Amino acid sequence: xxxxxxxxxxxxxxxxxxxxxxxxxxxxxxxxxxxxxxxxxxxxxxxxxxxxxxxxxxxxxxxxxxxxxxxxxxxxxxxxxxxxxxxxxxxxxxxxxxxxxxxxxxxxxxxxxxxxxxxxxxxxxxxxxxxxxxxxxxxxxxxxxxxxxxxxxxxxxxxxxxxxxxxxxxxxxxxxxxxxxxxxxxxxxxxxxxxxxxxxxxxxxxxxxxxxxxxxxxxxxxxxxxxxxxxxxxxxxxxxxxxxxxxxxxxxxxxxxxxxxxxxxxxxxxxxxxxxxxxxxxxx
Amino acid sequence: xxxxxxxxxxxxxxxxxxxxxxxxxxxxxxxxxxxxxxxxxxxxxxxxxxxxxxxxxxxxxxxxxxxxxxxxxxxxxxxxxxxxxxxxxxxxxxxxxxxxxxxxxxxxxxxxxxxxxxxxxxxxxxxxxxxxxxxxxxxxxxxxxxxxxxxxxxxxxxxxxxxxxxxxxxxxxxxxxxxxxxxxxxxxxxxxxxxxxxxxxxxxxxxxxxxxxxxxxxxxxxxxxxxxxxxxxxxxxxxxxxxxxxxxxxxxxxxxxxxxxxxxxxxxxxxxxxxxxxxxxxxx
Numbered sequence: 001x002x003x004x005x006x007x008x009x010x011x012x013x014x015x016x017x018x019x020x021x022x023x024x025x026x027x028x029x030x031x032x033x034x035x036x037x038x039x040x041x042x043x044x045x046x047x048x049x050x051x052x053x054x055x056x057x058x059x060x061x062x063x064x065x066x067x068x069x070x071x072x073x074x075x076x077x078x079x080x081x082x083x084x085x086x087x088x089x090x091x092x093x094x095x096x097x098x099x100x101x102x103x104x105x106x107x108x109x110x111x112x113x114x115x116x117x118x119x120x121x122x123x124x125x126x127x128x129x130x131x132x133x134x135x136x137x138x139x140x141x142x143x144x145x146x147x148x149x150x151x152x153x154x155x156x157x158x159x160x161x162x163x164x165x166x167x168x169x170x171x172x173x174x175x176x177x178x179x180x181x182x183x184x185x186x187x188x189x190x191x192x193x194x195x196x197x198x199x200x201x202x203x204x205x206x207x208x209x210x211x212x213x214x215x216x217x218x219x220x221x222x223x224x225x226x227x228x229x230x231x232x233x234x235x236x237x238x239x240x241x242x243x244x245x246x247x248x249x250x251x252x253x254x255x256x257x258x259x260x261x262x263x264x265x266x267x268x269x270x271x272x273x274x275x276x277x278x279x280x281x282x283x284x
Numbered sequence: 285x286x287x288x289x290x291x292x293x294x295x296x297x298x299x300x301x302x303x304x305x306x307x308x309x310x311x312x313x314x315x316x317x318x319x320x321x322x323x324x325x326x327x328x329x330x331x332x333x334x335x336x337x338x339x340x341x342x343x344x345x346x347x348x349x350x351x352x353x354x355x356x357x358x359x360x361x362x363x364x365x366x367x368x369x370x371x372x373x374x375x376x377x378x379x380x381x382x383x384x385x386x387x388x389x390x391x392x393x394x395x396x397x398x399x400x401x402x403x404x405x406x407x408x409x410x411x412x413x414x415x416x417x418x419x420x421x422x423x424x425x426x427x428x429x430x431x432x433x434x435x436x437x438x439x440x441x442x443x444x445x446x447x448x449x450x451x452x453x454x455x456x457x458x459x460x461x462x463x464x465x466x467x468x469x470x471x472x473x474x475x476x477x478x479x480x481x482x483x484x485x486x487x488x489x490x491x492x493x494x495x496x497x498x499x500x501x502x503x504x505x506x507x508x509x510x511x512x513x514x515x516x517x518x519x520x521x522x523x524x525x526x527x528x529x530x531x532x533x534x535x536x537x538x539x540x541x542x543x544x545x546x547x548x549x550x551x552x553x554x555x556x557x558x559x560x561x562x563x564x565x566x567x568x
Contacts, residue, residue: 065521068514071352090521114398114419135398135419176518211512212496212503219496226522228495230352230512234460237349237374238510 002033005055007046010039013140013160016046019089019183020059022280026087041137044076050186051080057187058083064093064181066119066174069229073184074243077272078200078231083186084273085198091280093179095120096171098143098161099153104169107131111142112155120155122175182277191273196226197250198273199259200243201266202233211242213265218246221254249274286317289339291330294323297424297444300330303373303467304343306564310371325421328360334470335364341471342367348377348465350403350458353513357468358527361556362484362515367470368557369482375564377463379404380455382427382445383437388453391415395426396439404439406459466561475557480510481534482557483543484527485550486517495526497549502530505538533558 004027008020017037024035038055040046050058061070077083095116101107104127110117114135117124124133131153136142142154143164153169161168184198203210218225227245248255250271263269288311292304301321308319322339324330334342345354361367379400385391388411394401398419401408408417415437420426426438427448437453445452468482487494502509511529532539534555547553 063516063521065516066518068355068516133421135421137417137419178520180521182521209503209508211509212499215496215499219493224493225495227524228512228514230514232347232349232352234350236462237347237464237466240511 002031004033004035004057005038006035007038007040007049007055007058009043009046009060009138010041011138011140011144012039013143013156013163014138015091015093015157015181016059016061016183017140018157018159019061019091022089022091023057023059023087023185043070043072047073047076047080047083047186050188051083053188057086057185059089059183059185062088062182062184063227064115064119064179066176066179067115069243070115071231074200074229074231078241078270082188084189084191085184085275086187086189086192086273087185087275088196088277089183089185089280090180090277091183093119093174093181094158094172095155095174095179096158096161096168097153097173098146098156098166099169100146100148100150100167101153101169102150104128106151107153108151109134110153110155111136111145113137113139113142116155119174119176119179123173127170191275193249193251193274194276195247195249196275196277197246197248197255197271198243199246199269199271200241201262201269202241203265204267205239210265214262217258217261217265221258223248223255223258286315288317288319288341289322290319291322291324291333291339291342293327293330293344293422294325295422295424295428296323297427297440297447298422299375299377299441299465300343300345300467301424302441302443303345303375306373306375307341307343307371307469327354327356331357331360331364331367331470334472335367337472341370341469343373343467343469346372346466346468347511348399348403348463350460350463351399353527354399355515358484358513358515362525362554366472368473368475369468369559370471370473370476370557371469371559372480372561373467373469373564374464374561375467377403377458377465378442378456379439379458379463380442380445380452381437381457382430382440382450383453384430384432384434384451385437385453386434388412390435391437392435393418394437394439395420395429397421397423397426400439403458403460403463407457411454475559477533477535477558478560479531479533480559480561481530481532481539481555482527483530483553483555484525485546485553486525487549488551489523494549498546501542501545501549505542507532507539507542
């Protein structure tokens with residue numbers, strides 16, 4: 001039996017851990033493999049662990065339905081070479097307010113990851129308008145901040161409350177009931193192929209219509225764009241990279257030709273592979 | 285003499301305050317007006333203060349050359365009606381490490397705004413690889429966290445170090461020497477006009493080529509796009525708004541016609557006005 005290691009943003013109890021466990025289950029079912037999870041202190045460090053061969057896989061959040069792209073994932077992927085997407089996993093994200101306080105009125109401070117605080121913004125404004133919101137590195141770290149205090153609360157998953165043996169005061173508290181996050185599973189292996197392809201490119205700066213040309217190539221060949229995200233090149237204001245997801249695989253002849261044609265209009269073009277998206281309806 | 289109030293993300297000592305003071309100086313020179321600055325606890329609250337008429341102007345960060353769009357500004361502007369851009373201000377952003385520690389080796393914890401931490405990421409990894417990085421709501425709040433402690437540091441401006449009478453251990457520490465942030469000055473008055481126009485639109489979900497059509501309208505009329513940013517509608521994954529800056533004013537006939545034509549391809553189209561960009565070479 002093989003043993004695979006999976007890097008993720010830790011500590012134990014994060015949503016990324018749920019995604020990593022889901023990928024572990026899939027490996028168990030499809031390859032009869034055992035898996036070991038490797039928590040990392042940041043998304044960048046998780047990606048580097050896999051890219052340098054320290055782990056077999058890495059699972060990272062890419063996009064949330066309320067808060068949008070996870071920019072640290074995109075920026076780090078652009079810098080690293082060699083990682084390819086094996087699978088996308090879409091997980092429902094349902095937040096709980098976890099606290100040792102007897103009632104909401106006793107809470108003075110709420111800790112969580114900035115994305116989780118943003119996903120519960122309206123609920124917090126209505127139910128806890130006067131509390132101090134303190135961003136921390138992960139939802140699991142927020143739980144560790146509670147430390148017996150009865151005037152603080154954390155926003156994290158129900159699962160993590162059980163893991164740390166802490167009471168749930170309110171659930172669900174995310175503003176959008178359909179809140180979900182897409183994760184990518186990456187490794188140094190070639191992509192398996194599938195109906196979704198992710199790529200990124202930079203375009204020559206200050207050329208009129210520079211972005212329209214690559215998009216037009218895709219539209220002319222009937223290839224649908226499911227996402228576009230711009231990121232600064234970090235060189236100067238107005239100089240961008242674009243991350244694009246298309247609804248087709250690179251094995252389709254029209255996609256292969258489109259990608260070749262796009263190369264004339266781009267400065268650097270990187271393809272992260274073709275893969276399938278799995279929607280997980282029930283979180284662990 | 286008139287008196288104008290300007291809302292900004294406080295407390296005193298933030299980069300947004302420098303932008304607000306710059307706008308105050310311009311008002312003094314062009315309209316012989318006095319100004320009073322109104323610090324707000326968040327970008328959303330600063331925008332709402334102006335939109336509800338509590339202040340005459342609001343100054344908010346829109347985009348940084350290293351970290352990209354300030355998503356809270358874009359998301360709040362999409363929700364609020366009536367605010368129009370009066371001016372864009374591009375300010376150089378030069379970060380300092382501010383601490384009561386005698387040397388770098390004594391520092392265990394660094395506080396700052398998440399954008400400032402991200403803009404100094406490589407410097408921190410090299411010079412302070414083992415410190416704990418703690419995100420807070422503003423660079424000025426980071427300074428308030430120091431409170432006499434000799435093992436903590438904050439990342440903020442040189443100006444704020446002087447305001448709070450704190451020593452600077454290192455400067456500049458931003459990874460990109462040309463680091464700068466663009467701010468928008470908004471009010472309920474009509475825009476003054478100028479060579480830059482900002483708009484936002486949503487497109488019908490799941491329609492192939494939905495984004496290409498509005499972009500093609502602009503390209504066909506020779507209108508250059510200087511920026512495109514996608515944001516989730518917060519309804520479901522894959523459903524986006526687009527924020528676009530073009531290098532032309534709405535008083536140009538081709539722009540007026542393009543905007544009319546774009547309306548057929550968009551669900552909701554919002555124009556935030558035409559304005560000029562002022563590059564401030566020397567921060568206050």
